[in-house]
Amino acid sequence: MKQDITLKREGQFLAFLKPLVGKFTPNFQRMDIMGSLKKTVITIFSVLVFLGLWHLGSKALYNKEANFKIEKALNEQGAVAAEAERACIASGDSSCQPNTLPSPLQVWASLQSLIADHKVITADKAAFVEKMSERNAQLIAQGKDAIVYTGRASFVDIVLTSIKTVFAGFLLALLIAVPIGIVIGLSPSLRSAFNWFIQIFKPVSPVVWYLLVFMIVKTLYIGDSSDNAFVISFISVGLCAMWATLVNTAMGVSTVDKDYINVAKVLKLGTFQKIFKVILPSSLPLIFTGLRITLSVAWMVLIAIELLAQSQGLGLFVWEEFQNGANDSNSKIIVAMFVIGIIGFLLDRLMLAIQNMVSFNKNESV
């Protein structure tokens, strides 16, 4: 998105210069290409440096743990055991590998194994559906519930669950915070009535919000055996994340430029027109800033909340891998970390694109 905008801008810049510089235009274009080439090279270089440092760091940690293991064997069991330990580590046997920060290559391998696993599970699921189709048709004909696939979720399913939870939470935050923000922004007395409430509940930790939502939802779902982990986690995410939007909306609405309000007064615009033609458009940039913060907070608290709520998302995945302690668990956690980061970044770009589409002052960066 950002790249698009800068390119367009450079295009306009050139169009403006063309009549002035005439025959030099090709040179300008070449400089332009050189500029973006340089940017790309710098980015690639910094990625390589990062991977290199990571590799060296993980190697150092690996050696430290391996040396400790060998030394321990030497001290406790003698030279033969130490030599056996050394051989075991060198052979790559999974039973004696140091369990530390994985190297970039290990993480890459884990990503591929997760994708392969996803393919296996998808095929398995398709086969199951195929096999059960006749039986399920019979069950439905008899008015009974069909048998569904209950095998473990693949990594892709887990990511999709997380994204679904974040969007549901974000939507909830939007539906609560924007209307309330507008109302308390318009009325100073309502603002002071709500102020203590906002100030007290804004800093509350995601974990506590989860517990609160759990108390309430558990009772609402009482006697219902269906899984409420998703409901609990998206409501908690929404409640944690809505504060930025609430505060920003209220601020945007209450601090509309006095000039605009004076114009509305001179023209004697009605209340409805004043709100929809003047106040809301002028506070849109702040509302969107709030929504962007909300979305990034939602994505950030999601991990902790999914973990607590046992919802089949990335949070639970990370925690289970950590508890699991298998040989490739650590590298799977790092894969999850990158996936979380990249999705968070993409979500933010998405919000920025929507913001630039609907609001009058464009801010492409940050």
Added chain:
Amino acid sequence: MSTENTLETGTVQNGIFYSSQVMLDLAKLKKVYPTPKGDYVVLEDLDLQIMKEEFVTIIGHSGCGKTTMLSMIAGLNPISGGNIAVLGNPVKGPGPDRGVIFQSPSLMPWMTALENVLLGVNQVFKHATKTQRKDIAKYYLHKVGLEGAFDKKAIELSQGMQQRVGIARAFAIKPKVLLLDEPFGMLDSLTRGELQDILIEIWNKEKITAVMITHDVDEAIFLADRVVMMTSGPRAKIGDILNIDFERPRTRKSVLEHDDYYSYRKHLIDFLEH
């Protein structure tokens, strides 16, 4: 304050009929701002009558209360004492019968030039059809020289062009009184000259009673039938009034070459320097 006794009287000067119907009447006007150290009196005992179809400029030092006075006429600032009446009706709050051109263009940046003008037109001409309203807005944008920029967003226009839209917006609602609060103060002198010409050209056609605040002595003389000089605050009032007897329509050249121009100018500068 009644309008009947002043109706249909007038004088003929330089072959032009000047109506003497009082359009705007400020009587014993007072403005007080309460401060922790006691009341601060900005304006006191300010009397001014402005005739129909008259262009009055108000000049005075910064902070003397010119803008306060104008926003009180607009109804945006409450009156502490005295009276303001438009055609005999006391002012109670803002309304489109008093159009305002603000110091900053104050356009809605998310609307196009046309939408900005339509915002007012839709409000005033509620019974007109959509096309008629659009035609009115387009007519005035055309008058200020923006026929090519109807659909440009206000934020994409230069300061000078934004203020042109501001002028179009104010004239398009056909106010009884036009209030101009240093509308060209933040423009460079070339643009300012252009906009003065545009303003006076439309005004010659519409003859809307106008009150304009300015810091610029030449601008005050070029545009006005009368220049009102305000004393410095606190307790500012009218210090002196100068009649400008140039014929209309005026051109910059004819005004500058007029025999009386420099004596008017001297009069104003002498007042401001004391």
